[in-house]
Amino acid sequence: MRVMFYVQHLLGIGHIKRAAQLSLGMQQAGLEVWVVQGGEAVAGIDFGQANVISLPAIRAADAQFSGLVDEQGKALDDDFKANRRALLLQALEQIQPDALLIESYPFGRGQLRFELDPLLQQAHSMSPRPLILSSARDILQRRPVEKEQKALKLLERYFDGVLVHGQQDFVPLTESFSLCDQLSIPLHYTGYVTDTSVTPAAEGQHEVIVSAGGGAVGLGIMQAALLARPLTVLREHRWRVLIGPNLPADQIATLQLLAADGVILEPIRSDFRGLLANAALSISQGGYNTLMDILLTGVPSVIVPFEGKGETEQITRTAKLEALGICAMVREQQLQPEHLARVIDQTVADLHRRSPELSLQLAGARRSGDIIRTLLEQRHG
Numbered sequence: 001m002r003v004m005f006y007v008q009h010l011l012g013i014g015h016i017k018r019a020a021q022l023s024l025g026m027q028q029a030g031l032e033v034w035v036v037q038g039g040e041a042v043a044g045i046d047f048g049q050a051n052v053i054s055l056p057a058i059r060a061a062d063a064q065f066s067g068l069v070d071e072q073g074k075a076l077d078d079d080f081k082a083n084r085r086a087l088l089l090q091a092l093e094q095i096q097p098d099a100l101l102i103e104s105y106p107f108g109r110g111q112l113r114f115e116l117d118p119l120l121q122q123a124h125s126m127s128p129r130p131l132i133l134s135s136a137r138d139i140l141q142r143r144p145v146e147k148e149q150k151a152l153k154l155l156e157r158y159f160d161g162v163l164v165h166g167q168q169d170f171v172p173l174t175e176s177f178s179l180c181d182q183l184s185i186p187l188h189y190t191g192y193v194t195d196t197s198v199t200p201a202a203e204g205q206h207e208v209i210v211s212a213g214g215g216a217v218g219l220g221i222m223q224a225a226l227l228a229r230p231l232t233v234l235r236e237h238r239w240r241v242l243i244g245p246n247l248p249a250d251q252i253a254t255l256q257l258l259a260a261d262g263v264i265l266e267p268i269r270s271d272f273r274g275l276l277a278n279a280a281l282s283i284s285q286g287g288y289n290t291l292m293d294i295l296l297t298g299v300p301s302v303i304v305p306f307e308g309k310g311e312t313e314q315i316t317r318t319a320k321l322e323a324l325g326i327c328a329m330v331r332e333q334q335l336q337p338e339h340l341a342r343v344i345d346q347t348v349a350d351l352h353r354r355s356p357e358l359s360l361q362l363a364g365a366r367r368s369g370d371i372i373r374t375l376l377e378q379r380h381g
Contacts, residue, residue: 002032004097009039010060013214014287023047025365063217064309085115099131106154120158138166140176142312165193190368191361194292201274208239211284215244219251224335226258231341242268286314301327
C-alpha cells in the first residue's frame with residue numbers, strides 16, 4: 001500500500017522534522033512512503049526508506065508570513081508557481097498512491113492553494129480514487145470564521161478524514177477549529193508525534209540549554225538568555241546555546257559577542273534530547289517538537305512561545321502546560337533580561353512544578369501509520 005505524503009516547511013524546521021517521524025511511522029506500519037516536499041534542504045532529516053521528491057524550494061519571506069519567496073529570496077511569479085504545480089501533479093501520476101496525506105492543508109498553508117487545490121482535484125478524479133487525509137497538529141493557528149468555512153468546504157468536498165497529531169483529552173481540536181461539529185468526516189487522534197528515543201549525551205550535565213529550533217526567529221530569546229545569565233542563580237553553570245541552521249550569520253556574530261566564559265555556542269545537535277535529560281534547565285521556544293522533547297525528558301523549562309503575526313499555536317500549548325505546572329512561560333513582550341532571570345530563578349526554586357497526572361501518548365508516528373493502513377484495508381475489503 002502506497003502513500004504519497006505532501007509536506008512543506010516555510011519558516012522553522014518543526015514541520016519537516018515531524019514529517020520525517022511520520023514517514024518512519026508509516027514505514028513501520030508496512031506502508032510504502034513517497035514524500036513530496038517543497039522546502040529548503042535541512043541537514044539531518046531522516047525519511048528512512050521513503051522515496052523523496054523535492055519540488056523547487058520555497059520559504060516564507062519573513063516571520064510574519066507576508067509572502068512566499070524562492071531560494072534566492074525572489075517573490076514567486078506565475079511561471080514559478082505553474083512549474084511547481086506541474087511537477088506536483090506529475091508526481092501524483094507517477095506515484096499512483098493508495099492514500100494521499102497532505103500536511104496542514106486546508107487548516108493552514110493557504111498560500112499554497114495554487115498547487116494544493118489542483119492536487120486535490122486531480123486526486124479526487126483518479127480511478128481508483130486514493131484515500132485523502134489531512135495531517136494536522138493538535139493546535140491549529142486560529143483563523144477568522146470565514147477562513148474556517150473555506151477549510152470546512154474543502155474538507156467536506158475532498159477529504160476522507162483528518163489525522164490529528166495530539167490527544168483529545170488534552171487538547172481537542174474543537175479548541176482551535178470552531179466548526180468541528182459540522183464535519184461529517186472523522187477525526188483520528190494519533191497521539192503526539194515525536195522520536196521517543198533519547199540518545200545519551202556525554203555533555204550537558206547540570207547545564208542550561210538554550211535553543212530556538214531552526215533559529216529563523218531565535219535571536220531574541222538567545223540574546224535575552226545570555227544577558228540574563230549573570231543575574232540568575234545558575235550563572236556559575238555552563239550555558240549551551242544551540243544555533244539552528246536558519247539563524248543568519250550576522251545574528252550569530254551578535255551572540256558571539258555576548259558569549260562570556262562558561263558559554264558554549266554550537267550548532268543544534270542530534271543528541272538534543274540527551275542534553276535536555278542531563279540539563280538543569282531548558283530555555284526555548286514553544287514549538288510542537290521542542291515541547292515533546294521537554295515532556296519526554298522531564299527537564300525544568302522556561303518557554304518563550306513564538307508570537308509572529310497572528311500566531312497563537314505556541315502560546316496556547318505552552319499556556320496549557322504552564323497551567324499544569326510543567327513549565328514557566330515568558331511572553332515575547334516580557335523578554336527583558338531582568339524578568340527572564342526572575343522566572344529562571346523561580347523555576348529552579350520550584351522543581352515540584354511538574355504534574356504527575358499528565359500522561360500523553362507519544363507514539364503518534366506509528367499510530368498514524370497504523371490508522372492509514374487500517375483505513376486502506378477497510379477500503380479494499
